[in-house]
Amino acid sequence: MNELMNQLYVYISYFLQSWNNNVLFITVSSFFVWLIWHMVYNRLEILAKKTQFHWDNLMLCALKTPISTLIWCWPGTISLGFLLKDTLDFKFIWLNTLKSLLMIVIFIWITIRLVNNIEKYILKEKNKDEATVQAIAKIARSFFIIIGILTIMQAFGFSLSGLLTFGGVGGLIVGLAAKDLLSNFFGGMMIYFDRPFKVGDWIYSPDREIEGIVERIGWRITIIRTFDKRPIYVPNSVFSSIVVANPSRMLNRRINENIGLRYNDKNKITFIVSEVKSMLKNHPDIDANQTLIVNLNAFSSSSLDLLIYAFTKTVNWIRYHEVRQDILLKIIDIIHQHDADIAFSTQTLKLEPQYSGLQATKKS
Template sequence: MDKFLAWWHSSSPDLNWNWLEHIGLLLGAAAVAWVVWHVVIGKLLAIAQKTKTEWDTILIHAVSSPMSVLIWLWPSTYAIDSLVEAVTKVTTDWFVVSRRVLVFAVVLWAMLRLVNGIEAYLMKSDKRDQTTVAAMGHIMRLMLAVIGVLTALQEFGISLTGLLTFGGVGGLIVGLAAKDLLSNFFGGLMIYFDRPFKVGDWISSPDRNIEGTVERIGMRMTMIRTFESRPLYVPNSVFSSIVVQNPSRMRNRRINETIGIRYKDADKMAGIVADVKTMLEQHPDIEHSATLMVNFDAFAGSSLNFFIYTFTKTVNWARYHEVKQDVMLQIVDIVHAHGADFAFPTRTIAFERDDAVEAAIPVNAEAEFSQNKN
């Protein structure tokens, strides 16, 4: 401790200790301002929570923490400036630049918090496309980050013209080295803008073994939850070269079934087909504006076949099977009501009487029978 005090006095023999009072006043004023700010922000937040809109609450949350930090850092820079100048006798003009950068950094921080708050608020609404909201959030954060870095470099005297010139050459090198990374990034942008699917959609690809529910669309890869509850991470560039099916955007689900009745019930086919078609036309869960067909279709090997081709109103997988089950059970009742029944694979073998007798006689017995007859 004695050595430190000796160094302190030797390094600043003409030190004016009035700067301690100056620093104390600055930090005291900062403490008072911080208390006042917290009281004011608390009152504003209480008022904002009583309003019908959430935008004022989001704005207050965005600026509260950055403003608190600025209240402490702004006078602290003056205190450090005074201390450094008193001890080292070195000009501290660079503190002026630092304060400007500090103010801009706090504003940038508040804007980032505002973007995050708006994104979180919009993501809670089912009326908005979450994929688009997430894309706009990523783009806004990227733009703010670029603006912040360029502004800080300019404030510290770094030429942006030379930097951009160097960045053009460096960007070419980086682009060649990080080709896959950039292709995934732009693939993510294409997903955001083209929107072949969004978060929550069930997608599949006939080209790749990809099927499941989209849980997250990142800037580099998309996470899909398969039906086995396994996470599947797909690079975004893959979606630019494969076919993607999106069953979640179906308007209806199709019922396409073939039913066979026995050949001996051929005279009842016309009545069965007519009643089945009437049943479908009156069914409350069948989409009547879509194609609806019930027709005698084929003479099959062991049955007379008719088919039904129609669409349900629901696209929900579980509800679709409930509707289909109800339709099939009503078809069973209609067929039985006409005194008919369903066919099953059968084969009938017919023999002529003489052929049957001949087939039953062994070869040796047939020869003896011929000799006795002669």
């Protein structure tokens, strides 16, 4: 038995003396490790799907491709070392740095994939602020990328203290040269944190000719789609100096109408006002808890104007117009039920009796 083990040891030692045999052995080993990883992953995936906790699925999905890459690339660096050592007869110290670099890249890759998966998962749920979720995800990705870059530079022998000092001076220079870019960036940050609007909101500015639906809030610009389907690209810094109205967040929509009745119907106004007010209070689409006014409002040149002031429960633009139409038609029916009518624009010419007699005398 001892002789068999000694012969096997001698054979393996002889086999590994050649770099191509070493590379072949490492490649075959990597393949078997990769198969084991896939079997383990498939088993873990089945177990994760049976749980109600979704974060394990997101973590597994983030690990799959980076770990597979690590299984092939890490032995690849070892094989490269054997190849260069046999060919050039020289040990390359930077291969150790390459391995460290590989581990850093794999770690950053996993974290970014995890952040992306979490972002997609949260955005699938309803009642989530899309702009806030995207902002947090962008900040998280930027944070891990910066940490990865600093770690890589340290692995290559750069001094972080000197780098940060240089970064402070360089940041000042860049800030002065790109102040507009930075103002847009911080403007975008204020939009994310103050949240005056979000993606999907209808906004407009009385200070500028800006009105439409918010399509995207970026780090530099916000894209707004106007109602005639034209895109407007607004720098984020603009929103720090203009007034922005957000009709999407209104609680009610207002009906504000002036309806003119004939002067001949002045005795019927009290009854018409009472019935219109009762109709509005009992209407299913009118919010009776808000201000509701039906009163004689003005003496116009050819009509007695009634003020109709109420708020609908719906804020949907199309539904609002349907409710408003129904209200106006019912008001017309109430007016006609009292034998009254809407006033037309008219002029009354009054002739004085003396003036008429004088004219008649002159003609005779």
